Amino acid sequence: KAGVTQTPRYLIKTRGQQVTLSCSPISGHRSVSWYQQTPGQGLQFLFEYFSETQRNKGNFPGRFSGRQFSNSRSEMNVSTLELGDSALYLCASSPVVSGRNEQFFGPGTRLTVL
């Protein structure tokens, strides 16, 4: 099976712009989670989707949003970009939402905000 894919791999934006990142989970996986990784804050949970519904949300401002489509693909959007949004954004998938399941991560999208 193909792994989790994320596009684009790299993005450069300027402050005030908005950005959309895409994630395609492993075939058959219906749960998708997003994480932000920065040197200062480490890995932080953004949101979790299952069957097109947001199941859980981390402590991020409303500028961060996401959605999931009927084919389980997910997108996240960041509006009004700030310098502090520069980070590696990781998407992870699992078959269902379960505390017992490991998540499989994509390679990430590196976002740089200038």
Added chain:
Amino acid sequence: AQSVAQPEDQVNVAEGNPLTVKCTYSVSGNPYLFWYVQYPNRGLQFLLKYITGDNLVKGSYGFEAEFNKSQTSFHLKKPSALVSDSALYFCAVRDSSNTGKLIFGQGTTLQVKP
């Protein structure tokens, strides 16, 4: 609130020597514990997990981890380190609720020297 601590920013070992990467956790309820590894410019790769049962869990690439409930620890171990094990290691926890949300430690850089 759930939390994970990895007390060492970096661990240095010589190739062929045993290695330990430490992790302690705090959750309400029974913990689900995970170890992931991240190589440069890559996403996270799953190594192993503890859900229930035997306290010693075996995972990928010869790694194992020991769950200690009384000490709330889940240390990652390997009997004989390889230079190729050099990477960033993350411990993560979920509580027993029905969520995929992972709480990560800050990460420990493992440096294996020839």
